[in-house]
Amino acid sequence: MDFQGLTGKVITPLDKEYQILRLEYNRDINKFPLAIVYCYNNIDVSNAIKWCRKNDISLRIRTGGHNYEGYSTSNGALILDTTYMNNVEIDEKNDIVKIQAGARLGKVYSELAKKGYAFAGGTCPTVGISGLTLGGGIGLSCRNFGLTADNLVELEIINANGASITANNQENPKLFWACRGAGGGNFGVATSYIFKTQKVNKITAIELRWDNESREDFLELWQYWLKTADKRISCFAGFNKEGIYLNGFFYGTKTEAKLILKDFLSLPNLLENSSIEYVAFIDAIKNIGAFYDPPNKFKATGRFVYKPLSRKDIRKLVQYIDNSPGTVECFIRLYSLGGAIDDIPNNHTAYYYRKAEYILGITTGWEEDEDAYEYKNWVEKVFKFVKPLTNGSYVNFPYAELADYGYEYYGKNYYLLKEVKKLYDPTNFFKFQQSISPH
Ligand SMILES: Cc1cc2nc3c(=O)[nH]c(=O)nc-3n(C[C@H](O)[C@H](O)[C@H](O)COP(=O)(O)OP(=O)(O)OC[C@H]3O[C@@H](n4cnc5c(N)ncnc54)[C@H](O)[C@@H]3O)c2cc1C
Incomplete structure (x- = not known):
């Protein structure tokens, strides 16, 4: 292939870095692009687009490469990577x-x-x-x-x-x-x-952990609590076979945060490694960031929840977790919405599901390729159960198997x-x- 006309740094399969640079964060995605062009400025971007059109090559745009389904790469495509434009x-x-x-x-x-x-x-x-x-x-x-x-x-x-x-x-x-x-x-x-x-100066960083005993009560409380929660608090929570976690930021003092979280704090078996601390914003960010694993193989998606799940449905979700493959790899995750998000009308931006109360995530990861089918199959089963109870999917938690994706993502x-x-x-x-x- 003649790469004449491309500017920036071009990596082709002949370069030894290609085997690493072709990869996405989700290591389950295993594509072989034609080449990768790292752009330094708008002219490099423009040249890459023109080159693809002239040579009838499809283009994929990549920044962090974190798309769950690998939509920033493809076999035979040119990847336009913006990594070096990062001021x-x-x-x-x-x-x-x-x-x-x-x-x-x-x-x-x-x-x-x-x-x-x-x-x-x-x-x-x-x-x-x-x-x-x-x-x-x-x-x-x-x-x-x-x-x-x-x-x-x-x-x-x-x-x-x-x-x-x-x-x-x-x-x-x-x-x-x-x-x-x-x-x-x-x-x-x-x-x-x-x-x-x-x-901002300091905020209250929340990291709470429990064993697995109260998972049903936790999810019921989460749904009830979110309806009237102070908009200065946002939380990501979830559970697997072994336990429950809740991470949050509160734009206020530790004393106020404890009051707002009092019902969670009285759930049984709060573990000792739980903490609520008033810290510099950047320290809170770094602590949360440290929880992420290096790139691995995973399948994940999520649905917008408008209507609280019934106790019966919550019980079923916990059963799905208890019957999941592996030990701690399968999670139901909860991402709080509302507050400032739903102060804006649904048609004000393309992001549609503003009235949702939270996103329910279904996530899993594995190491060996031979296990992929079993774990993906688990996600599919839970997804099928959750879909009729929920209202749409977050495009940043995409799911390749989603039928009618246009309406599901954008309403x-x-x-x-x-x-x-x-x-x-x-x-x-x-x-x-x-x-x-x-x-
Ligand atoms: C570990 C992990 C943690 C996450 N945490 C959160 C979170 O806290 N909150 C949240 O909302 N989401 C989160 N996500 C989801 C994340 O928002 C999406 O995966 C997002 O699309 C990743 O952006 P990226 O630039 O890293 O990915 P990429 O794969 O590079 O891009 C994602 C999509 O955007 C397109 N794109 C990339 N760059 C450009 C560009 N310059 N112009 C036009 N299109 C472009 C790509 O073609 C692709 O379709 C997380 C994902 C992972 C894997």
Whole structure:
């Protein structure tokens, strides 16, 4: 293949780094792209798009490579990787930050923390700012500050002709709307973002652990508690065969946090390694980030919950966990929503399921390829049970087996998204297995 015309750093199967650089964070994805082009600037991005069009090669856009289903790679495609475009430029006068598309969350948080700012991002330090923001972005500040995408004020995107477009509420507002919840890989290559930011000093970091005895009571309490919970608190929780965890950030004091969490704190068998501490925002971020494993093989997805699950359904979920393969690999996970997220109407951005109370995640991982089928099959069984009880799927927790994915990810916004696609990518150049088509 002739790579003439591509600029930036090109890695082909002949380079020894190719075998590592072709991989996604999810090591179950095992694709062989034609080449990877690491772009340093918008011109490299534009050249990659033009080169693909000229040579009739499909393009995949990659930032952190954390897409669960590996939609940032494909056999025979050119991967356009934004990793080296990763500046974080803070404008303290206006409390805004310009972040280039390739930045990972760890860098975003630490640069902002140097100037005393928090950021409404996710919890894993190696997730890319691009995939996170373009799909919505939930985290331990989301009930207080909204989604990552809700804090976006502008982005720059390179379109299918290789031209740069600015999108904000005044210029290209439909594209701006679409990129806040449905932008991952669909309309162009985002190259930079401007976000509003919030000054913060200390927050209360919550890490609670229990053994497995009260899992049903825990989930029942979680659902009841979330309905009226203070919007300054956001939590990610869950359970497996062995126990229950709840991690959270509270934008207030430790005493207030304990009061807000009193019903959880009185559940039996709270373990000694539990803690509630008033710490610097960046320390809370680093502690949570440290829980993530290095890249591994996994299958995961999630559903938006609008209506509390009944005790009978909760019991069934716990049974699914108890009958899951392995020892501690299968989890039901809970991600709090509401608060600032549902202060915004459903049609204000492409992120649709704003009235959901939480996301119910189904996740598992394994080491040996021969075990993959059993674990994936478990996810499928639980998914089939949960689907009729819930209302849609979060595009950043994608599921390749999801039928009618357009409606499931974007609800009624899907039809408008197709119109935006017609306007900005009428030839459907930006496409992948679950992309938005103009037709
Ligand atoms: C360990 C782990 C922890 C996670 N934690 C959270 C969390 O706390 N909160 C949360 O909301 N989500 C979380 N997620 C999900 C995460 O938000 C999504 O996987 C997200 O899409 C990852 O973005 P990425 O840039 O790393 O991935 P990539 O795989 O590089 O990209 C994801 C998608 O966006 C597209 N894309 C990438 N870059 C661009 C670009 N510059 N322009 C246009 N399209 C682009 C890709 O083509 C792909 O379709 C987590 C995922 C993992 C694996």
